[in-house]
Amino acid sequence: MFGLRTAERVEGHHPKSKALSALSTAFEKTMIDLNSLAIFAKVVETRSFSEAAKRLKMPISTVSRRVAELEDQLGVGLIERSTRNLRLTDVGAEIFEHAQRSAETSETVGNIVSNQLSTVSGVLRLSTPPSISDTLLVPLVTAFQAA
Secondary structure, three states: OHHHHHHHHHOOOOOOHHHHHHHHHHHHHHOOOHHHHHHHHHHHHHOOHHHHHHHHOOOHHHHHHHHHHHHHHHOOOOEEEOOOOEEEOHHHHHHHHHHHHHHHHHHHHHHHHHHHHHOOOOOOOOOOOHHHHHHHHHHHHHHHHHO
């Protein structure tokens, strides 16, 4: 019995590896693409696939495909489509609330990062001859510090 377990481990066939692999696959399938949620939210907000595509700067086919993939992944319909109208299903309305918050959170995180990257910080060392530093550099450094 000991030899069998050792052989299984050496070959990479640990008794639990199949269960862990299945669990990992199931987990990956249930992870929802936040970009697809944001696209879904934009479609609902604009009440149009074409308008959502325009605002997202994406092809209409991509927007439509991503929403359809989200529906397939979740296993429920989110939007009832007709030639002239979009209507949220009950589940779609509930998910829309969360998708909208998710999109807002993503935008906020992007803004925080953008603001942090645009903030100047650190040490600035300048070296000039004394004749220039008093007349030219002092006013420039003072203006820079004030900004």
